[in-house]
Structures are given as C-alpha cells and as structure tokens.
Amino acid sequence: MVDQRSIVSCALFLVVVSLFEPTFEQQSQPLPLGSTTERVALLELRSSLGLRSRDWPIKADPCLIWRGIQCQNGRVVGINISGFRRTRLGSQNPQFSVDALAKFTLLQSFNASNFLLPGSIPDWFGQQVGSLQVLDLTSCSVLGPIPLSLGNSSNLTGLYLSHNNLTGTIPASLSQLLHLSVFDLSRNRLTGSIPTSFGNLRNLSVLDISGNYLSGAIPPGIGTLMKLQYLNLSSNMLSASIPAQLGDLDSLVDLDLSANMLAGSVPSDLRGLRNLQRMIVAENLLSGTLPDNLFPSSTQLQVIVLRNNGFTGGLPKVLWSMPGLSLLDVSGNNFTGLLPNSSLNANATAAVFNISQNLFYGSLTPLLGSFSVIDISGNYFQGGVPGYVGTSASLDRNCLRNVKNQKTLAECSSFYTGRGLTFDNFGQPNSTQPPPPAKPPGKSNKKVIILAAVLGGVGLIVLLVLILVVLLLCLRKRGTTTERGVGVGPITTGSGPPPPGGSINFSRVGDAFTYQQLLQAAGDFSNTNLIKNGHSGDLFRGVLENGIPVVIKRIDLRSMKKEAYIQELEFFNKVSHTRFVPLLGHCLENENEKFLVYKYMPNGDLSSSLYKKTNTVDDSLQSLDWITRLKIALGAAEGLSYLHHECNPPLVHRDVQASSILLDDKFEVRLGSLTDVCSQEGDTHQSRITRLLRLPQSSEQGASGSSTALCSYDVYCFGKVLLELVTGKLGISASSDAEMKELLDQTLPYISIYDKELVTKIVDPSLIVDEDLLEEVWAMAVVARSCLNPKPSRRPLMRYILKALENPLKVVREDSSGSARLRTTSSRGSWNAAVFGSWRSSSEVVVIPGASTTKGEGGSGLKHSGTTGSQGSGPNGGGELSSSRRRHSRDIFPEPSGVQDVERPDQD
Numbered sequence: 001m002v003d004q005r006s007i008v009s010c011a012l013f014l015v016v017v018s019l020f021e022p023t024f025e026q027q028s029q030p031l032p033l034g035s036t037t038e039r040v041a042l043l044e045l046r047s048s049l050g051l052r053s054r055d056w057p058i059k060a061d062p063c064l065i066w067r068g069i070q071c072q073n074g075r076v077v078g079i080n081i082s083g084f085r086r087t088r089l090g091s092q093n094p095q096f097s098v099d100a101l102a103k104f105t106l107l108q109s110f111n112a113s114n115f116l117l118p119g120s121i122p123d124w125f126g127q128q129v130g131s132l133q134v135l136d137l138t139s140c141s142v143l144g145p146i147p148l149s150l151g152n153s154s155n156l157t158g159l160y161l162s163h164n165n166l167t168g169t170i171p172a173s174l175s176q177l178l179h180l181s182v183f184d185l186s187r188n189r190l191t192g193s194i195p196t197s198f199g200n201l202r203n204l205s206v207l208d209i210s211g212n213y214l215s216g217a218i219p220p221g222i223g224t225l226m227k228l229q230y231l232n233l234s235s236n237m238l239s240a241s242i243p244a245q246l247g248d249l250d251s252l253v254d255l256d257l258s259a260n261m262l263a264g265s266v267p268s269d270l271r272g273l274r275n276l277q278r279m280i281v282a283e284n285l286l287s288g289t290l291p292d293n294l295f296p297s298s299t300q301l302q303v304i305v306l307r308n309n310g311f312t313g314g315l316p317k318v319l320w321s322m323p324g325l326s327l328l329d330v331s332g333n334n335f336t337g338l339l340p341n342s343s344l345n346a347n348a349t350a351a352v353f354n355i356s357q358n359l360f361y362g363s364l365t366p367l368l369g370s371f372s373v374i375d376i377s378g379n380y381f382q383g384g385v386p387g388y389v390g391t392s393a394s395l396d397r398n399c400l401r402n403v404k405n406q407k408t409l410a411e412c413s414s415f416y417t418g419r420g421l422t423f424d425n426f427g428q429p430n431s432t433q434p435p436p437p438a439k440p441p442g443k444s445n446k447k448v449i450i451l452a453a454v455l456g457g458v459g460l461i462v463l464l465v466l467i468l469v470v471l472l473l474c475l476r477k478r479g480t481t482t483e484r485g486v487g488v489g490p491i492t493t494g495s496g497p498p499p500p501g502g503s504i505n506f507s508r509v510g511d512a513f514t515y516q517q518l519l520q521a522a523g524d525f526s527n528t529n530l531i532k533n534g535h536s537g538d539l540f541r542g543v544l545e546n547g548i549p550v551v552i553k554r555i556d557l558r559s560m561k562k563e564a565y566i567q568e569l570e571f572f573n574k575v576s577h578t579r580f581v582p583l584l585g586h587c588l589e590n591e592n593e594k595f596l597v598y599k600y601m602p603n604g605d606l607s608s609s610l611y612k613k614t615n616t617v618d619d620s621l622q623s624l625d626w627i628t629r630l631k632i633a634l635g636a637a638e639g640l641s642y643l644h645h646e647c648n649p650p651l652v653h654r655d656v657q658a659s660s661i662l663l664d665d666k667f668e669v670r671l672g673s674l675t676d677v678c679s680q681e682g683d684t685h686q687s688r689i690t691r692l693l694r695l696p697q698s699s700e701q702g703a704s705g706s707s708t709a710l711c712s713y714d715v716y717c718f719g720k721v722l723l724e725l726v727t728g729k730l731g732i733s734a735s736s737d738a739e740m741k742e743l744l745d746q747t748l749p750y751i752s753i754y755d756k757e758l759v760t761k762i763v764d765p766s767l768i769v770d771e772d773l774l775e776e777v778w779a780m781a782v783v784a785r786s787c788l789n790p791k792p793s794r795r796p797l798m799r800y801i802l803k804a805l806e807n808p809l810k811v812v813r814e815d816s817s818g819s820a821r822l823r824t825t826s827s828r829g830s831w832n833a834a835v836f837g838s839w840r841s842s843s844e845v846v847v848i849p850g851a852s853t854t855k856g857e858g859g860s861g862l863k864h865s866g867t868t869g870s871q872g873s874g875p876n877g878g879g880e881l882s883s884s885r886r887r888h889s890r891d892i893f894p895e896p897s898g899v900q901d902v903e904r905p906d907q908d
C-alpha cells in the first residue's frame with residue numbers, strides 16, 4: 001500500500017511540473033516593455049541625446065532589442081550608452097539632456113561613460129532618480145560643479161565622475177551616501193579641501209580624488225573607513241602632514257599620496273597597514289628619518305616608492321628582507337649609509353632597485369645581485385664593480401673605479417673626508433711626480449704629416465667624385481626629395497596593405513609584456529582605469545610592477561582592422577624622435593586582443609591642460625601662460641616638421657589636434673595618436689625645376705583638403721591648434737569642417753599682418769601679455785591664418801612654420817627701419833621668402849577681410865593696389881606705403897582670406 005501511494009505521489013508531481021513548465025520557460029525569457037510612460041521616456045532620451053536608430057530602433061521593443069537597455073518584469077532597471085555614437089545631427093549640438101531619466105522609477109544604473117555630455121549635472125538629478133545605485137559619467141566632458149542634491153541619492157553604491165571638467169568644491173552632502181562603495185572623482189578641476197565628513201562613508205572600498213586641485217590637509221576621518229582598500233589622493237595640492245589615523249585602515253591594499261605638498265615625517269602608525277601592497281608617497285615635501293618599525297617583516301608590500309622627498313638617515317633594515325618586494329624606489333632623497341652584505345631575496349629575479357640621487361657610500365655588495373634592474377647613480381659608492389652587478393646597471397656619478405661619468409676626485413674626497421672616512425682615490429696611488437716632458441717632433445713626424453696631407457687630398461678628390469655620382473643618380477630618379485630625409489622604410493599609406501608583421505624588429509619597439517602583467521597593471525581593465533575609447537583602441541591607465549605609470553591601449557581585432565596596430569608598431573620600429581610619445585612595450589600573445597604600452601604623460605593632452613588653477617583662495621582658473629603656449633606650439637611644429645621633412649618618404653600624421661598633443665611633467669610636447677601616420681600620397685617629391693617654376697604641389701582642394709594623406713592636411717590641422725592656443729576656445733582643433741567654416745568667418749577678419757590691435761578682439765581674455773608678448777600672439781595668429789589657407793598648395797611648409805614660431809617677432813616686425821607694418825625680404829633664400837613667395841605668385845592686389853576699403857571708415861582698414869597709395873594703422877598710428885613695397889607683395893608675409901585666398905576689389 002505504501003508503495004502504491006509513493007507511485008501515485010510521484011505521478012502527481014510529474015503532472016504538476018508538466019503543467020507549470022511553460023511558465024518557468026516564460027520567466028526565463030525577458031519580457032517586453034510593459035510601461036507606456038517608460039517607452040515615451042526612452043524615445044525622449046533617444047531624441048535628446050541624438051542616439052542612432054541602429055542602437056535604439058524606434059519600431060523595436062526596447063527590452064528585447066535595444067542595446068544597453070536592461071529590464072526586469074517589463075520595467076527598465078538599467079541604461080548603458082557607454083561609447084555610443086550620436087547621429088550627425090545630434091553631434092552638432094551635444095548637451096547634457098537627460099531629463100527623461102526622471103520618469104524611470106525603478107532605474108538602478110545609468111552608464112554614459114565615454115559618451116559626450118558637455119553640460120552640468122542638473123540639480124534635480126539626485127532628487128528624482130532616487131532608485132539609482134550606479135551612476136557612471138566617466139569621460140563625458142561634464143562641466144560645472146557637482147550638485148548638492150546628488151547627496152540625496154541614498155541608494156548609490158557606485159559614483160564614477162572621473163576624467164571630466166568638474167569645477168568648484170566637493171559638496172559635503174555627498175557624505176550622506178552611506179551605501180557608497182566606489183567613489184571616483186579623479187582627473188577633474190575640483191578645488192577646495194576634502195570634506196571632513198567623508199569619515200561617514202563607512203562602506204567605501206575605493207576612494208580616488210587624484211588629479212584635481214584640492215588643497216588643505218587630509219582629513220583624519222578617512223582613517224575610520226575600515227573597508228577602504230584603494231586610496232588615491234595623488235596629484236593635488238594637499239599640504240600638512242600624513243595623518244597617523246591612516247594606519248588604522250586594516251583593509252587598505254593601495255595607498256597613493258604622491259605629487260602633493262605633504263610635509264613632515266612619515267608616521268610610524270602606518271606600520272599597522274599589514275595588507276598594504278603598494279605605498280607611493282613620492283614627490284612631496286616629506287623629511288626626517290624613516291622609523292625602523294615602519295615596515296613590519298610580515299607586510300605584503302610589493303611596491304614602495306618614496307622618491308623626490310627630503311628623507312635623511314638610513315633605510316630601515318627590514319627593507320632588505322621583504323620576500324615579496326618587487327620595486328623599491330627611494331631616489332632623489334638624502335638617504336645615506338652602507339649597503340648590507342645580505343641578499344634581499346633569492347627569488348627576486350624581477351625586482352627593481354632605485355636608490356639614485358642620494359648619499360649612499362662604501363663598496364658595492366652582493367645585495368645588488370638580487371635585482372634585475374639597478375640604478376645607484378648619483379651617490380658616492382667607491383671601489384670596483386663586481387660581476388654580480390650586471391652590465392645594465394646605472395652607475396653614473398659615483399666614485400667607482402674604471403667606470404665612465406663618475407664624480408671628480410675633489411667631490412669624492414670632500415665627501416669622505418667630511419665624514420671621517422677614507423677614500424680609495426679611484427684605486428690609484430697619490431703620485432707627486434710631474435709627467436715626463438713631451439718629445440719635440442722629429443723627422444719621422446714630418447714624414448707622417450706629409451703622407452697624411454697627400455692621402456687627405458686623394459681622399460677629398462674621391463669623395464667629391466662620389467658625391468657628384470650620387471647627385472646625378474638622384475636627379476635621374478623621379479620624385480627626388482626636396483630635403484635630405486631619414487629613411488623610414490615601407491610605412492604604408494592609408495590605401496595600401498599593411499607591412500608584414502615579420503618585418504618589425506620587436507627589440508626596437510620596447511619590451512614584450514605578458515597579458516597577466518598588463519591585466520594586473522590596469523586593474524583588470526576596469527572602467528575605473530579607462531581613460532577613453534579611442535578610434536584605434538581603448539586607453540587605460542596602469543602602473544607596472546616597478547611602479548612606472550603607463551597608458552595601455554587595448555586593441556580588439558574583432559572590431560578593428562589588424563593594420564592599425566601593425567602600422568603603429570612599424571612606425572616606432574622605423575622612427576625615433578623625442579617629440580613622439582615613448583612606446584614602452586607591447587603584448588601580442590592573444591589572438592583577438594593586442595596591447596601597446598606607452599609612457600604616461602602627467603599633464604595629459606593640450607585639450608585638458610589649457611586651463612589650470614592659479615589661486616586657491618577664490619578657486620579661480622586661468623589658461624596656460626603665453627610662454628607655455630608658445631613652447632607647446634614649437635614642440636608640436638618640431639615633431640611635424642620631422643615627419644614632413646626629415647623622413648623619406650615624408651610622413652603625414654593625419655590626426656593633428658589638441659587631444660593628440662601630449663604633455664609631460666615640464667609641458668614638453670610628445671605627439672600621440674600615431675596609428676594613422678602614413679606616407680604622403682602620390683608624387684610628393686617635386687623636382688628642382690618644378691619648385692623654381694612654383695608649380696603647385698597638389699590640386700586645389702577644399703578647406704582641409706580632400707585627402708588626409710597630404711602634408712598640407714597636417715598644416716591645416718596645425719593651424720586650427722594654433723588658433724585654439726591664441727583664442728583659448730576649447731575644441732577648435734577637433735571641430736568639423738562646417739563648424740570650422742563658421743568659426744573662421746568670425747575669427748579671420750581680426751587677423752591682419754597690417755594691424756596688431758585687431759587681434760586683441762579674439763585673444764583669450766585670460767592671457768596677461770605686455771606689448772612685446774602681444775606681438776608674439778599676433779605673429780602666431782598670422783601664422784595660424786597662413787596654415788588655414790583654403791588652397792593646400794598655398795599653405796606654408798612645416799619647416800618654415802617652425803622657423804616662424806622660433807622667430808615670431810620677425811613675422812610682424814620690419815627687417816629694416818621704416819614705419820610701415822609690412823616686412824619685405826632681401827633674399828629669396830631666407831625662410832620667409834621661401835614660405836611666402838608661392839602665396840602671392842599671381843596677386844598684386846590684397847584686400848584684408850573685415851577691414852574697410854573706403855577712405856572714410858577708420859584707420860584700421862587697409863587697401864593695397866599697385867598704383868594707389870592708402871593709409872593704414874602703422875606703428876606710429878599710420879603711414880603711407882610706398883608703391884615699390886606694394887608691387888613686391890609676393891615677398892610679404894601672406895595675408896590669405898578665410899574664404900578666398902585673394903580678393904580683388906572692383907576696378908573703376
């Protein structure tokens with residue numbers, strides 16, 4: 001009976017399961033959007049953001065088809081438009097237009113990272129989107145202050161606002177976000193101090209406020225955030241001392257306080273950070289000795305960077321016995337003492353040891369054999385160099401025997417004598433005997449001199465013959481270069497096939513990294529480390545095991561062409577110049593993903609560094625000073641001139657804009673965005689006869705040229721960069737042709753070689769320049785206008801642009817005495833005649849756009865003709881121009897129009 005009941009029960013269970021089986025299948029499938037209000041809101045959002053129909057097709061169900069829409073039970077709970085592209089119409093006027101988000105009552109996450117939202121976060125955002133848990137606006141070009149109301153979003157667990165243009169102070173109301181776990185405000189322009197109430201964020205695991213203009217002290221309350229694992233306050237203006245309370249952060253794994261103005265000593269309380277793996281306090285004003293118990297032997301530390309401070313005394317002995325230490329960088333301090341004989345770690349084969357620019361002395365010990373990378377330069381080590389040190393070690397500026405580039409005998413003796421120590425005198429005895437006198441030249445010397453003269457004469461004749469043969473061969477070749485260039489090999493054009501990967505000498509393009517190394521360096525390539533989505537790959541910030549900050553480009557070959565990364569590797573394989581961003585290495589082991597590793601540029605690119613903080617009291621910002629701007633223009637021109645005139649064949653950058661001009665810690669230019677570099681199209685090398693006849697180098701094209709693979713295209717784009725430097729208007733260099741036409745119509749009438757005062761109407765109002773500097777600004781504006789000539793054949797060559805920027809006053813001042821503003825050249829061979837001669841090859845009449853052409857309309861208007869004198873605003877308030885100067889207008893600095901190269905007035 002029991003068995004029958006069991007059988008019946010099992011049968012009933014199977015029947016019930018079969019009845020409900022369709023319901024289970026239906027629940028596993030996403031449901032269509034069931035809210036009419038939310039559908040209307042999505043359509044509004046689609047319109048206000050200018051999203052493409054291929055991403056959000058209007059006739060399809062959002063929950064089932066639309067990209068980035070996440071639904072639960074027919075309601076929208078997540079919107080992800082990260083990296084989306086706008087329609088052409090939407091990209092013309094992008095704004096922070098997300099009002100429709102207020103209608104999603106169940107919305108939990110909104111991710112718009114790397115999607116352009118140039119505007120401020122609305123005040124209602126934190127009040128009407130109360131269900132939001134994750135808000136990601138990374139790299140969205142968001143402007144203005146952080147709204148106070150954002151503190152009302154009490155459900156937020158992740159707030160990502162990095163890499164924007166946020167200004168003002170950090171609202172204290174954000175300390176009300178008690179559920180917040182990740183808080184990233186890095187790379188903005190925030191000022192003021194860190195709110196002391198941040199100690200209330202007890203659930204915080206990541207706090208990154210690096211790369212701002214924050215000042216004041218580090219709040220001790222941060223030491224109460226017991227769940228904090230990642231704390232990055234680097235690259236600010238924080239002062240005072242390091243609070244001892246930070247030593248209570250038991251969970252802290254990564255601490256970065258570098259590049260601030262922190263002073264005082266390192267508190268011994270930091271020894272409580274037993275889980276710490278990275279400790280970076282470099283480039284501060286810290287001083288004093290390091291406590292012996294600062295680093296307990298049981299610590300997990302792998303990276304210690306204390307460089308460029310003022311530490312004194314010896315290094316804690318425990319540093320020589322840490323088993324997991326892979327990087328020790330204490331360079332640029334005043335540490336002193338002897339190196340111990342004991343080995344650091346027998347297994348530390350990949351460790352980096354940098355104690356350069358300190359006061360260490362004595363002999364080199366077997367300790368150095370534990371490291372693969374060693375830099376002990378700038379100390380006072382003496383004696384010989386043992387074999388375990390290795391040939392790749394940096395040993396300069398010491399007192400070592402038989403080693404080049406050491407300190408002088410006086411420096412070494414003074415150091416050792418001042419400490420009561422004995423210097424080994426470079427291993428040489430102290431000789432008191434003078435050197436033997438030199439023997440007078442005898443007959444044998446005379447024979448040698450005669451023989452050398454004869455051989456030298458013969459060699460000179462042979463050399464001249466060889467030069468003549470080479471010149472004849474070059475003249476016979478079609479397309480002889482106008483400049484002797486550096487051969488760069490087969491760098492492909494945009495239309496040609498890529499070079500084979502086997503032709504690349506990988507030893508010349510940096511180190512070969514493993515995927516695991518880069519994965520660790522970039523934090524698993526999380527959105528926190530994402531800089532931007534570039535057209536040739538995604539850029540991530542990272543830190544290598546040796547503590548070197550880098551930028552890693554991840555190239556997904558499933559969505560991008562293989563030629564991109566091969567062409568860039570080929571470029572670095574063939575070309576080497578200080579004006580290009582250094583490529584540190586690569587990782588090519590994955591089939592579908594390739595990685596390129598670049599040196600990190602502390603000042604970012606020109607588009608993000610044009611403005612900086614100058615006054616911590618009123619939180620004001622002003623643009624870079626004129627000297628720095630001119631320095632940046634010169635650096636970029638130098639890099640482009642190298643590509644155009646020192647490479648054979650000439651190379652075209654094809655992506656010259658403010659975002660591709662990278663700046664190091666001293667605002668030296670390093671050109672980036674090198675994926676599109678290619679050889680110039682067509683017959684780019686003109687013969688001497690062609691140049692003497694001033695034949696155009698290319699067909700007349702549109703504003704920027706119909707082909708981007710021409711050097712004249714780079715010149716046009718560089719002109720936009722110069723205009724951005726002069727006016728201070730961000731985004732000029734990245735503007736489209738339609739936007740550029742409108743901008744030029746508004747700007748070019750105020751750039752005239754004949755009137756300096758006109759340019760003051762377009763100069764960046766935040767620039768403070770005196771009369772001399774104003775002439776340099778004026779000169780750069782005139783050069784910019786020359787580069788923006790609508791006819792490519794009449795744009796100056798980059799080598800002459802470089803000369804003009806190196807001598808800006810010669811652009812606008814007279815070479816000889818005279819009152820007129822025109823400058824003529826006495827030689828066709830001079831750089832200005834070479835640039836500007838081809839611009840006036842057919843014009844004797846010039847009309848300045850925007851200036852008056854009638855006598856009664858003011859002094860700033862000028863009209864030039866070959867027969868009639870006219871008045872202009874010269875250096876002395878006006879001067880009559882001689883007819884001889886007017887007739888030789890082809891030798892004058894060009895004055896091209898923004899629409900037509902030359903406009904001729906109607907003849908009476």
